[in-house]
Amino acid sequence: MNIFIIGSGWLALPLAEHLNNRAHQITVTTTSTEKSERVNKLGFKALVYQMGELFPDDMLDADVVVFANTCKDVSAYRSTVKNWPRTFKPQVIYTSTTSVYQDNGQDHDEESPSINPEHPTYLIEQTLKPLKANIIRLSGLVGPGFMRQDLIVNSRHPGRFFRKSLAVRNPKNQVNLVHRDDAIGVIISVIDSQLNKQIINASADNHPTKGEYYSYMAKQLDGTILDTTQETSTSGKTINNLKSKTIYTYQHSDVWQMSF
Structure with missing residues (x-):
């Protein structure tokens, strides 16, 4: 398949590599000519594109479009949809975040009504x-x-979180994490399953408290001691991943056993 990935960062490039290894034709986007040249050297076709702009002609041949960037400009996405050609009907995937669920002490599946609407x-x-x-x-x-x-x-090692303050915020709240390998695995499973209009949570199985987990990971990484005595000001939440497991088997289901 011809797969167009909007983005070329920490998630998008490894995703492109995995899809390329599965013999798909991959195009990624960058926001600068300099980075596009560096990405081209990796063997990927890279186009300079900003969210909200008119689509490159090459995009219109895509079977799948994956939004895997960090842009949070809602108006740019509105422009993207407004400019979307009516005859262009690829499978579309957007990498969102479980931060949309409210910190209300609940376990959130995809049907949860407890959303942060803004x-x-x-x-x-x-x-x-x-x-x-x-x-x-x-x-x-x-x-x-x-x-x-x-x-x-750089890596995203949980032992490096909270390094500026050396204090864990809301230490009694639960951890909700997903390894990049599993984020990529869920995305590829959605592509392989040819799904449309689905909402899917991607998260590891277990949810220890932030104080327990991050202090342990920091100490294991390089001996750093984090303060876990701060007050917890929100109710926290946990993320239910059962729907994702109907199409994908996690490689890193246990946050304590993840590799970095």
Whole structure:
């Protein structure tokens, strides 16, 4: 298939690599000519594109379009949908976030009514509805960095979280994380299953408290001691991943056993 990935960052490039290894034709976008040249050296076709602009002609041949960037500009997405050609009907996937669910102490599945209605990512989800987009709500992303020639991206190791303050915010709330390998796995499973208009949570199985988990990971990484005595000001939440398991088997289901 011809797959167009809007984005070329920490999630998008490894996703492109996985899809390329499955013999798909991959195009990614960058926001600068300099980065597009570096990405081209990796063997990927890269186009300079800003959200909201008219589509490159090459995009209109795509069988799948994956929004895997960090843009939270709702107006840019509205322009994208407004400019979407009526005859262009690829499978669409948007990588959203479980931050759209309220911190109300509940376990949230995809039918949860407890949504933050003004969250920009939720507004983008609503904007993409006319495209029959699949919405993949990712918990906090963690995983290794990567180095490809002169393109270097740092790891997202939970032991490095809270390094500025050395204090864990809301230490009694639960952890909701997903490894990048599993985020990619869910995206690919949605593509393989040819789904449309689905909302899917991607999250590891277990949810220890933030104080317990992040202090342990920081100490294991390099001996850093975090303060876990601060008051917890919100009710927190947990993310239910059962729907995603109907199409995908997690590689890193246990947050304690993840590799970075």
